[in-house]
Amino acid sequence: MSVRSFVDLRAFAAQAAEGGDLLGGTALALPDGPVSIAAARLSGGGHVAAMPADRFVVVLSGALTIDGAVLAPTGSIVLPAGVALDWQAAPDTLIVAMQCTGGPAGADRPVAIDHDAPLEPSGAPLAELLIGATPACRNHTDYRSATGEFLCGTWDSTPYFRLPMRYRHYELMHLLDGAVTFVDEAGRTATFTAGDIFLVEQGAECSWESQTFVKKVYAIYRPA
The missing domain is CATH 2.60.120.10 (Jelly Rolls)
Incomplete structure (x- = not known):
């Protein structure tokens, strides 16, 4: 039985396959359950009719636009379950995403993470x-x-x-x-x-x- 530990996600993302999309990419090996981690290299854009689950996305390089909001490197956003959205990625944009299934969403639109929010x-x-x-x-x-x-x-x-x-x-x-x-x-x-x-x-x-x-x-x- 392997020891559960910590995982360097920048190193993992460097191995991501070309041609992923906002919902796909290269999956990290994790036990079956509500949490999954994936890295994807994005280019172009698309439309998602309904997010299948809550999905936290952080941009490692490039730029990702979600419904007009532009995420530069280090920017992150939550895409709630059930939300429809349009996305556009600069060529070879690299993202890491954490998806969590099994519960109703907590918002009806994408929620950007505010690094400068009062704590x-x-x-x-x-x-x-x-x-x-x-x-x-x-x-x-x-x-x-x-x-x-x-x-x-x-x-x-x-x-x-x-x-x-x-x-x-x-x-x-x-x-x-x-x-x-x-x-x-x-x-x-x-x-x-x-x-x-x-x-x-x-x-x-x-x-x-x-x-x-x-x-x-x-x-x-x-x-x-």
Whole structure:
């Protein structure tokens, strides 16, 4: 049985096949369930009559236009289930998408993630897992599914070190500022820095160490 861990999604996306579309692309190997991850190289455009599920999309390179809204590299958007939309991509645009099935949408139109949204204080990591000072954390949720299981937004925190914990959720993270180091239960270590995009898999047991201020965009599936 393989150890659940973290996945560098920029490295994964570099292997994406040519000729994908907004709903296709190269799939990341994950267990069967409500969450899927794909990377696609897009060119041209198309129309989607109804999104089959909530889909978080982040642009790695190129430009993607959704219903007239232009996403440059590092831009991200949620395409809610059931929504109809038109899309247009600059040649060889590269995207990563996280799709979550199984619940009613939380909006009736695409929702762009606002990197500059005002943040409110949010909960800190569990005290029994912290080594050192409790961090000051803040959050803004741009999108929440009707079930509350799929959440997308921005979060930041002062530095902290947290002992390993078991993730009961999937979380895609796109670092906007700072750096964070993860160590999984097999001893695998990786440090992600501003601009990196990665996934922590459901069932992974990982520590967290950030020695500087960190800000990220997140897309989380957390079962009720």
